[in-house]
Amino acid sequence: MAKTFLTSPQDLEAAHPELNRDLAVPTDQVERLVARYSYRELDRVNCQLREKDSACNQRHGLGSLALTKSGQKGYIGNKCARGHFNADASFKAIFLEGTRDLNLQRDIDSLTARLTEKKSDTSLKQKLELISSRAKTVETRILSAIRRIPGPIFIRLTRMAGGSDRAIRGEVSEVKIDRDENGKERRVTETEPVTVAIVARPDVLHTGRLSAIRKRASEATAALNVVLTDLPYTAQTKKALAKIAKSLDGADEGAGELDAIEAAFVSFMKLENLASLCWLAPRLQDQLSMVEYYLQLSGKPAKQTDARTQLQAWRDEIERKHKGLTFRAL
Numbered sequence: 001m002a003k004t005f006l007t008s009p010q011d012l013e014a015a016h017p018e019l020n021r022d023l024a025v026p027t028d029q030v031e032r033l034v035a036r037y038s039y040r041e042l043d044r045v046n047c048q049l050r051e052k053d054s055a056c057n058q059r060h061g062l063g064s065l066a067l068t069k070s071g072q073k074g075y076i077g078n079k080c081a082r083g084h085f086n087a088d089a090s091f092k093a094i095f096l097e098g099t100r101d102l103n104l105q106r107d108i109d110s111l112t113a114r115l116t117e118k119k120s121d122t123s124l125k126q127k128l129e130l131i132s133s134r135a136k137t138v139e140t141r142i143l144s145a146i147r148r149i150p151g152p153i154f155i156r157l158t159r160m161a162g163g164s165d166r167a168i169r170g171e172v173s174e175v176k177i178d179r180d181e182n183g184k185e186r187r188v189t190e191t192e193p194v195t196v197a198i199v200a201r202p203d204v205l206h207t208g209r210l211s212a213i214r215k216r217a218s219e220a221t222a223a224l225n226v227v228l229t230d231l232p233y234t235a236q237t238k239k240a241l242a243k244i245a246k247s248l249d250g251a252d253e254g255a256g257e258l259d260a261i262e263a264a265f266v267s268f269m270k271l272e273n274l275a276s277l278c279w280l281a282p283r284l285q286d287q288l289s290m291v292e293y294y295l296q297l298s299g300k301p302a303k304q305t306d307a308r309t310q311l312q313a314w315r316d317e318i319e320r321k322h323k324g325l326t327f328r329a330l
C-alpha cells in the first residue's frame with residue numbers, strides 16, 4: 001500500500017507525481033483526500049483550495065493532498081481539509097494513520113533527544129568499562145572464595161540461595177533407659193530437631209548475575225558506539241533506537257547492582273556466618289575443611305589440630321545451649 005503519511009515534499013512528490021502546485025482546487029472538484037503530510041517549517045506550502053472565487057493560499061505545514069476530478073493533485077491545509085471534508089471517510093482513515101505516524105515520529109524525536117544526551121555524556125564510555133572490569137573483579141573474588149568451601153557444603157548453600165529457607169539444622173539427642181512390658185531394660189534415643197544458625201546471603205554465590213551485568217555493559221558499549229558514529233533517525237529504526245536507549249540507561253543500574261552484590265558478599269564472608277557453615281556437612285572431614293578455611297580467614301594458623309579444637313568448641317557451645325544433649329549435624 002502506498003504511504004499515505006509523508007514528512008517531506010520530496011517524498012510526497014515522489015509518491016504523487018500528479019501534484020500540481022499551481023493548480024487551483026475548487027471545493028466541488030475534490031474527488032477525495034489521498035494523503036496526509038506534516039512538513040518542517042522551511043518546507044511549508046500554500047493551500048490550493050478555492051471556495052467560490054476566493055483562493056485560500058494560506059502557508060501551512062500540516063495538511064492533506066487532494067485528488068481532483070481531473071486526476072491532478074493539490075495541497076490543502078489542515079484547516080480547510082477539516083472544514084470542508086470532515087465527513088469524508090477516507091479522510092478519517094488517513095487522519096488516523098497520520099496520527100499514528102505522528103506519534104511514531106514523536107517517539108523517535110524523544111528517543112533521539114535521549115540518545116543525543118547520552119552522546120554528549122563523555123564519561124559514559126568510561127563508566128561502562130568500569131562496570132565491566134568491576135564485575136569481573138567481584139566475580140573473581142567470589143569464585144575464589146567459593147573454591148575453598150567443601151563440595152557438599154557448597155551444594156547445600158547453592159540450594160539455599162535459590163530457595164527462601166536459610167536455616168542450618170541439626171538435632172540433639174539423649175539416650176534413655178526404658179523397660180519393655182517384660183521388665184527388660186532397653187536403650188531409647190530421643191532426638192529433637194534444632195536450628196543452629198541462619199545463613200546470611202547465600203544468593204551471592206550465584207555469579208550468573210555478574211556475567212549478566214558484564215554482558216549488559218558490553219551491549220551498552222556497542223550501542224554507544226552506534227550512537228557515537230551515526231544516529232539512525234527513521235521510523236523503521238524506532239525499535240532499534242529504543243533498545244539502544246534502554247541499554248544505555250541500564251549502565252547506572254549495573255553500578256547499583258554491583259554495590260548490592262558486593263555488600264551481600266561482605267555479609268556472607270563475615271566470620272560469624274562462616275563459623276556455622278561447617279554444620280551443613282554431616283561428614284567430619286568436610287566439617288574440618290570448612291573450619292580450616294574459617295581459621296585461615298580469621299588470621300589464625302590453620303593446622304588440623306586447631307580445626308579439631310575449634311570444631312569441638314563450637315559443638316560444646318551448641319550442646320551447652322541444649323542442656324548438654326548430644327549434637328549432630330544433618
Ligand SMILES: [Zn+2]
Pocket residue numbers: 047048049056057058076077079080081
Ligand atoms: Zn486553505
